[in-house]
Amino acid sequence: MPLLELQQLAVRFGGLTAVAGLDLVAEEGSLLALIGPNGAGKTTAFNAITGVYAPSEGRVRFAGREIGGARPHAIARLGIARTFQNIRLFRTLSALENVLAALAGAERSSFRDVGRGSRWRERERRARERALELLERLGLERFAGARADSLAYGEQRRLEIARALATAPRLLLLDEPAAGMNPSEKRSLRELVRRLRSEFRLTIVLIDHDVQFVMDLCDRVAVLDHGEKIADGPPQAVRRDPKVIEAYLGRDDAADGSSPAPATCDAGSREHA
C-alpha cells in the first residue's frame, strides 16, 4: 500500500515552475531516493509534502488522506518528519532539549506545566529517558547537555535526525543527509539509515544528488530534472537511463547518435567537484 502518493504535483513561484506534474509513490516500508542536479526541484517537492509550500496543483496523499495545503505542524502530527538541507536545529538549546522539544511538540498546551505535581515530574522524567534513548541510538548521548550549535557538523546532522524521530513519524524525509560528508562518513550514514529504517519501521524518502550514494541503499530511485521526473525505478536501471546521464553530464552533440556513454554514474560527483 502506498504510504505517500503525489499526483501531478506542481509548485510554481510566480513565473517559475519549480516542480511540474510530479507523480511519485512511496510504498509503506520502502526506501526511496529522490535525486537530480541542483535546482531540480527536490527540496521544493519536500516542502510541498511537509506543507511549507502549498501545492499549486495536484494532490499529496499520505496514508490514504489528502494533506496538500495543510499547515506544516498538522502534517508533522500526522506522522511525517523531516530534516533540512541546511541544518535547522534550535541552536541555543542543548542537544537533549532539541529532542525534548520534538517529543512535546504536538502537545496542545504548556499551561499544565505550571502546576508541577507528581504527574508532571513523572511525565518529564519519561520524556527525558526517551530523549536520551534517541540520542544514544544516534551515538550522541555524550553531547546531551551541549548546545546544539557547538556540535560538529556530522553530529548536527544526526541530531536533526534524532529530533525528527522524536515525533514518532511513519515517514521520514531526509534532505541531503550526506551533504558535505567524506566517503567514510557517507558509508556510516548509509548504515545508519538502514538501521533506523528497520528499527523504527520507517518509510524513508531521501534526497541526494549523488547517484553513487543511493545506489546500494535505496529500493527505488526517482530522478528529477528541471522540476520534472525523468526516470523512476530500481537503482541499476535508473543508472543506465540515457536521460539521467544526459541530465547529469549534458549531451555530447558531436557523439550524438553514436553509442551512449558507458553509464558509470559517478556523474553525481560533478556536484562535489
Place this chain on the structure above:
Amino acid sequence: MSVRGIVAVLLASAALLALDAGLPQLLNPYYLTIASRIGIAIIAAVSLQLVNGFTGQFSIGHAGFMAIGAYGSAALSVYVGAGLLESMGSVLPATLARALYFPLPLLVGGVAAAAAGLLVGIPTLRLRGDYLAIATLGFGEIIRIGILNLDAVGGARGFSLAAPGHPGVDLRFEGLGGLYAVVLLSVIAIARLVYSSGGLAFRAVGEDEIAAESIGVGTTRIKVEAFVVSSFFAGVAGALFAHGEGYIHTNSFGFARSFEIVVFVVLGGLGSLTGAILAAAALTAAPELLRGLGEWRMILYSLLLIATMLVRPQGLLGRRELVIPRWRWRWPRLGPRRAPA
C-alpha cells in the same frame, strides 16, 4: 507537595511578612515607593521576556497592556470594589477583608489585559520582526489614547482611586509583602512555563519557526499563547501600579514606559528571566539613586546603558539564568553547556 516545597513556601511567607512589617520601620516612604516600583517593573520585564526573549517576537507595546490592567482594575475598585470592601469590612476584620479583596482587582486587571492581548495578538503575530514591533507600538498607543478619551475613567484628568459614594474606604494597596508575593508568584509561573519540556515550544519558535513547525509545534498558536500570558502579567503589574499609587494617568503608559520595559529585557539578556529581573531592579533604582547628581543623572543613565551594550551586547546574563545550583527549577544538567572537546 514535597517537604522541600513546604519549607520553601514557609520561608517565603516569613520573608514577605518580615518585608511587610519591617521595611516601613527602616525606610522612609520614598524608598518604599521605589521598592514597590521595582516589584512592578520586575513583573513587566519578566512577562515581556516570555514574548521577546523566549518566543523571539519583538513587542514594544507592553505599556498598553499595563494600562488596561491598571484602568480595568481601578474602574472595578471604584465602581464595585469600594462597596464590596465596605460590606466585607462590616463583617470581617479590616485587614482580612482587604487581604481577601485585593486579589480580585489584580485578577480582573490581568484577565482584561489578556483579552486585549488575544485581540491584538491574533492579527499582529502574523507579522514578523520590524513590522510586528511597529504594530505592537501602534496598538499600545491606540489603547492609551482610547483610555485618554474615556470619561468614565477620568479621561485627561487622570483617574483617582476614590469612590465618591464610599468616602471612608481606602482603595490603596499598601505594604510590600503582598506586592512581592504577587511578584514572586508571577516569576515562578513564567519560569515554570518556560522551563519545562512543554515550554520548550516557546524557545523552539524563538529559534527557528520552520523547524518548530516541522516537529509539530503550531507556531501561530504558541506565539498567541505567549502574547496572552505576557499581557495577563502586564495587566497584573498595571493593577498593582494603580492600587499602589492611588491615582493613574495615561501619561504613565506611553511610549517611554514601553521602551523602558524593552530595555530591561534586552539589557538583562534576551532569554534570561533572572537577567530581566536584575535589569528591571537596577534600572528602576538607578535614576532615583542618581538623583543627587541633578540634571546629570539622565545623561549618566544613558551612558550606563550605552556602555553596557558595548561591553555586553548579549545583555547582562545572555541566555543564562542565575540560579542556586540545587534549585535550577528542578531541571539539573539541562542548560546548554559547551560540548566535551
